[in-house]
Amino acid sequence: MKTILDLARAKREQQPIVMLTAYDALMARIVAASEADLILVGDSVAMVVHGFPSTVHATPEMMAAHVAAVRRGTPDMVVVADMPFLSVRRGTAYAAEVAGQLMQAGATAVKVEGVTGHEEVISHLVGSGIPVMAHLGLTPQSVHQFGGYRFQGRSAADAERLRDEARQVEELGAFALVLECVPSALASQITEERAIPTIGIGAGAGTSGQVxxxxxxxxxxxQFQPRFARRYLEGHQLIGEAINRFTRDVRGARFPAREEVLA
Structure with missing residues (x-):
């Protein structure tokens, strides 16, 4: 996919959307060479790459650095960047400044968690020419408020609230919506009700795509395998085995070989 308009077309044509979260140029090049559609530079980088316990530790500077790295790895793909913790709660001017920093680093669009309390910010970003992907359900920046990483929308009241929030973000101009850790029937219902595509994670198979x-x-x-994240490779095992083979070759004087030595 070359533009965000391709996502809307994919939903109309019932072509499932594939988004992958990546944080550096190497992984971006690998994803760009695959059949995937777009890349999310998530604030999960604070946990996955930097070792922090939650996404609230991501900063605008951290996000911009990783967006720039991903963009250098893939000049053409749609790259969505997470707006970091509190960046949409400090007013429209600050939010626009952070979003502008991410766009200048190479993002095609930004992703905003939640909607209540920052409706004006979403509208302002869209009106400023900054495409916005919304994110509802389990919003990791609110993990402490939720009391942990818990499924959302289980009760009738919560489900109705999420449906209403999905309507709001569409009306505010969001071009797509991530639904995280919500019941599959609810995610399917929201997908059917809204014109914008939905991208699910832990939200069943009824969304417009998956991330x-x-x-x-x-x-x-x-040590980390959430139920909704299928492993397509035992990478930790394969990498560990490769490192051990290298170690044994060095200790056994089998590396470097003659053809690997510069004259």
């Missing part, structure tokens, strides 16, 4: 973090897909972290 996974590249390190989860590749199984790079042996």
């Amino acid at each position: 996974l973090v590249i390190s989860d897909l590749l199984g790079l972290d042996a």
Whole structure:
């Protein structure tokens, strides 16, 4: 996909959308060479790359640096950047400044968690020429308020609230909507009700597309495997085995070989 308009077309044509979360130029090049559609530079970079316990530790500077790295790895793909913690709660001017920083770093669009309390910010960003992807359901920046990483929308009242929020973000101009950790029937209902495409994570198969973090897909972290993140590779095991083979070759004087030595 070359533009955000391709996502709307994909929904109209019932072509499932594939988004992967990546944080650096190397992974971006790999994703760009694949059949995936777009890249999300998520604020999960604070956890996956920097080792923090939650996404609230992501800063505008951190996000901009990783967006720039991803853009250098893929000149043409749609790249969506997360607006970091509190950046949409400090007024329209500050939000526009942060979003502008991410766009100048190479983002095609920004992603905003939630809607209540910052409706004006979303409208202002869209009106400023900054495409906005919305994010509802489990919004990780609110993990402390939720009391942990918990499914959302289970009760009738919560489900109705999420449906109303989905309507709001569409009316405010969001071009797409991430639905995270909500019941599959609710995600399907929202997808049917809204014209904009939905991208699910832990939200069943009834959304317009799916997103996974590249390190989860590749199984790079042996200690982390959420139920909704299918591993397509046991990467931690394969990498560990390769490192051990290299170590044994060095200790056994088998590396470097003669043909690997510069004259």
